[in-house]
Amino acid sequence: RISFSLRQHHIKKKKKLTTSLIMSGNKLIINSALRAASHLRSDVLPKEASKVAAAMLSSAPSGGKHTLPDLMYDYNALEPVISTETMTIHHSKHHNTYVTNLNVALEKLDTAVNQGDASGIIALESALKFNGGGHLNHSLFWDNLCPKGYSELKDGPLKEEIEISFGGVENMKQDLSAMTIGVQGSGWGWIGYNPKNGGIECATRANQDPLEATTGLIPLLGIDVWEHAYYVDYRNVRPDYVNAIWDVINWDAVEQRLVDATKKIE
Amino acid sequence: MKIHHDKHHGTYVANINKATEGKPEKPILDLMADALEATPVRNSGGGHYNHAFFWEEMAPFSQASKTKPSAALEAMINKSFGSLDEMKSIFAAKAAPGAVFGSGWVWVCVNKKGDALDIVGTPNQDNPLMKGVLGEVAFPIIGLDVWEHAYYLNYQNRRPEYVDNWWNVVNWDKVNSNFDYVTKNHSGVPVKG
Numbered sequence: 001r002i003s004f005s006l007r008q009h010h011i012k013k014k015k016k017l018t019t020s021l022i023m024s025g026n027k028l029i030i031n032s033a034l035r036a037a038s039h040l041r042s043d044v045l046p047k048e049a050s051k052v053a054a055a056m057l058s059s060a061p062s063g064g065k066h067t068l069p070d071l072m073y074d075y076n077a078l079e080p081v082i083s084t085e086t087m088t089i090h091h092s093k094h095h096n097t098y099v100t101n102l103n104v105a106l107e108k109l110d111t112a113v114n115q116g117d118a119s120g121i122i123a124l125e126s127a128l129k130f131n132g133g134g135h136l137n138h139s140l141f142w143d144n145l146c147p148k149g150y151s152e153l154k155d156g157p158l159k160e161e162i163e164i165s166f167g168g169v170e171n172m173k174q175d176l177s178a179m180t181i182g183v184q185g186s187g188w189g190w191i192g193y194n195p196k197n198g199g200i201e202c203a204t205r206a207n208q209d210p211l212e213a214t215t216g217l218i219p220l221l222g223i224d225v226w227e228h229a230y231y232v233d234y235r236n237v238r239p240d241y242v243n244a245i246w247d248v249i250n251w252d253a254v255e256q257r258l259v260d261a262t263k264k265i266e
Numbered sequence: 267m268k269i270h271h272d273k274h275h276g277t278y279v280a281n282i283n284k285a286t287e288g289k290p291e292k293p294i295l296d297l298m299a300d301a302l303e304a305t306p307v308r309n310s311g312g313g314h315y316n317h318a319f320f321w322e323e324m325a326p327f328s329q330a331s332k333t334k335p336s337a338a339l340e341a342m343i344n345k346s347f348g349s350l351d352e353m354k355s356i357f358a359a360k361a362a363p364g365a366v367f368g369s370g371w372v373w374v375c376v377n378k379k380g381d382a383l384d385i386v387g388t389p390n391q392d393n394p395l396m397k398g399v400l401g402e403v404a405f406p407i408i409g410l411d412v413w414e415h416a417y418y419l420n421y422q423n424r425r426p427e428y429v430d431n432w433w434n435v436v437n438w439d440k441v442n443s444n445f446d447y448v449t450k451n452h453s454g455v456p457v458k459g
Binding site (some may be wrong): 208 | 269273274275309363364367368369370385389390413414418419421422423
């Protein structure tokens with residue numbers, strides 16, 4: 001039994017994003033006012049304001065802790081393409097470790113920022129890219145997967161764009177499959193939206209390098225080809241895994257990302 | 267072991283043979299110095315050399331446990347790292363998931379000058395013999411595969427546990443002979459195949 005509603009999920013996600021944007025916007029304004037106020041003697045500030053001031057002023061520059069997102073489906077939902085065992089380890093161990101280590105790196109970043117330690121900030125670059133990328137990539141990955149038969153690529157903006165950019169769905173699948181299978185070592189295959197020309201294209205990234213931060217392409221569909229993503233089920237035969245994963249792609253999520261990406265530009 | 271040897275290593279051998287078809291036969295060691303000049307040689311040639319090197323330095327626990335570093339190697343280890351335990355600890359740090367991102371290898375090498383040992387990580391199928399991979403070429407005497415395929419079935423994401431346990435199957439007799447060879451010849455260790 002699989003129980004989830006895509007629509008509900010997207011609405012919830014939008015609400016969460018909007019709320020956090022509002023909060024961080026307010027934080028900026030309040031922070032500067034309070035910083036100015038705190039130059040006055042602190043016993044001049046009303047008690048409530050100084051308490052709030054303390055909380056605001058100590059808030060982490062990097063925005064606080066990240067958490068492992070829940071999957072929208074059970075660990076067994078992607079069988080037989082991806083096994084329960086793989087999903088369990090991949091989500092609760094691998095992705096979880098990226099989240100944990102990202103939080104560690106961000107804590108160090110906040111300390112370095114607060115101390116004005118430029119060298120310390122720069123030293124965190126690879127840990128942030130690796131763990132931040134790992135968290136971003138996997139969060140995107142889970143959401144562009146769904147149980148077999150749940151989603152199909154219907155007529156709409158995504159299918160249209162695929163026709164334009166690739167000449168057809170089969171061409172797109174062949175191109176992305178070939179590139180993704182060909183990744184040396186660990187990495188990802190992506191379809192991304194190119195805001196410069198309004199088209200979509202395939203790209204691969206090594207390790208956990210995040211697509212948007214390193215290429216400017218907005219991620220629409222990701223395929224993880226680190227060996228941990230397929231080794232239990234396919235051993236060394238990566239082509240079988242990549243060819244099979246097309247059966248569990250959540251086309252609705254991919255299309256929604258394209259719609260959101262094109263809206264951002266307008 | 268079976269999949270690692272027959273499939274992964276087997277594929278590298280097939281691919282390097284394809285890439286060098288029609289060219290004069292050369293030992294795989296000889297292809298390593300200039301491997302960065304041709305991607306197939308770098309990936310498949312490196313893959314072949316690295317795995318051939320890997321198999322030869324290991325032995326079943328019953329055999330391996332009876333071996334230890336030679337006096338000469340022990341002296342070099344102590345000079346370079348302080349002790350064997352410290353060497354293993356630096357090695358573990360270099361092999362950690364946050365140090366070798368994704369796929370790669372960790373090596374104990376004799377440096378180019380030949381006066382100390384270094385521990386280095388290299389990505390994918392690169393190795394220290396290849397010009398351009400490290401600041402300067404170095405000569406491996408110990409190497410550990412930390413690609414996920416090397417440990418996933420037994421350890422899943424627990425790479426540190428794999429690295430820790432791996433020392434139990436290191437054949438120091440072979441490592442000693444690697445060290446002697448490198449010390450005498452200032453070149454990489456030849457491998458079978």
